[in-house]
Amino acid sequence: MKIVLWGTYDTGKPRVRLLRDGIRKNGLELIECHANVWDGIEDKSQIKGIFSKLGLMARLLCSYPQLIWRYLHLPAHDLVLVSYPGLFDVLVIRCFAWLRRVPVAWDVFISAYDTVIDDRRMFGARHPVAQALWGLEWLALRAANRVFMDTKAHAKRLETLFHLHEGECGAVWVGVETEKFSIAQTLLPRPLKPLQVLFYGQFIPLHGIEHIVEAARLLSHEEIDWILIGKGQETSRIRAMLAEQPLPRMHWHEWADYQDLINWIRQADICLGIFGTSEKAANVIPNKVFQIIAAQKPLITRDSPAIRELLQHCPPCVSLIPAGNPRALADMVQQQADIVMSRKESSCHSDLAKKIDAPAIGAQFHAWLVGKQNFKIDHDD
Structure with a gap:
């Protein structure tokens, strides 16, 4: 053909x-x-x-x-x-x-x-x-x-x-372009450092970034570094939220080259997907979900019909929470933090990565x- x-x-x-x-x-x-x-x-x-x-x-x-x-x-x-x-x-x-x-x-x-x-x-x-x-x-x-x-x-x-x-x-x-986002896993113990939670993507309603900020505020007493990478429609709103109540452990980078994303993912302990409440947010699986799966990192994202299409094929390290719920996100980050801090690096999503x-x-x-x-x-x- x-x-x-x-x-x-x-x-x-x-x-x-x-x-x-x-x-x-x-x-x-x-x-x-x-x-x-x-x-x-x-x-x-x-x-x-x-x-x-x-x-x-x-x-x-x-x-x-x-x-x-x-x-x-x-x-x-x-x-x-x-x-x-x-x-x-x-x-x-x-x-x-x-x-x-x-x-x-x-x-x-x-x-x-x-x-x-x-x-x-x-x-x-x-x-x-x-x-x-x-x-x-x-x-x-x-x-x-x-x-x-x-x-x-x-x-x-x-x-x-x-x-x-x-x-x-x-x-x-x-x-996903697996040649760009694969991470060779080792069985070495996790380095001693504060837990790092990563979000990257356009600042648009679909991603629900305000819920990430609120979850970080709920866990502000914990030794967790929150990394935001991106900008877009919601930039002014998020900037106003952080100006009103600063979060010293939240670090915001407005841009990262595509080829540098793998380094940010490699350094992160937990990666975040999307948390918006729109119909579209319920029906899509964004690029970064596939990229994080290929990079074999734990992922937290909103529950939706779309993500369940992907996860029905095998049980990878994806934690699903209700959309638009900062409390659920904070609880899941804390739950995953306990797992990450107590285990060695291991293969995650390996079966699913071969199918995407x-x-x-x-x-x-x-x-x-x-x-x-x-x-x-x-x-x-």
Whole structure:
């Protein structure tokens, strides 16, 4: 099978790289037809100012004529794959793939409407921007012949939001670049040092960072160092919380290079996932959960249908707590601290780590694709 990965997909996102590499590692031929318009943009919601937004839109629109020209001169192929963020890409490529009688699959990965309106609450549901965004995404979903998300729970959420048929949206995990996040475990005793709890990620409502701050406050009498790495929509709010009631043992770094994250994970005794209370938070498994599992470190995260999809395969070192509950988080950190401080380093998540690398993700995609091979271009639609 020959697949064309087409569009302005963001290669800075592990999701895109893992899907691309996993497809190739499963013996499928992949041709890339790509324009890089997202270089240097880590959080798309934080693009501020009318000129920045207009500049990005101009780069996006100017990339399409060349991409279309290149696509029309590609050799025969069996599928066009649009990856994240493909909201505009899938609308643009639809008619040109139709002309070549090639179906289009869209890795939605993140619903723009669900993220902006429900999770980050940047506009009310009745705001014209919200309605326009919903309509645009509704149209894009129907422009693709098949769509998929990152978890089954997230796929069901998308079907509900945009009135798709049950089972119409597939699921392929995000996975992890294991070559970057593996940690060689030893049987040496733990070094004598204060317990270190690590959170890293964008400061967005999905992560529930305020609950981490409150949990740290509940355990302020303990010898625990809390490390926060990140910034984003919630930066001002978290800064105000810490200014009002400082936490001397909480250390905040607004940025760490992707390649340096493994060092932070290696130094940590316990790593934190997400604790937000939104519908989206219940339906996703973020990059860092897979990364922490690959690095074989104890993980505390919110209980959700999505995380249980992953954990049903084996019992790794993941502690689940109710969403939005600082007291439960503090109690679990204390419980895990007692275990960490009394044991030697040992293998953690080892069985599960083998199921979330690039080849495994590519195999998931291939299995989904094979199951959907009967979809064809209907020139009467």
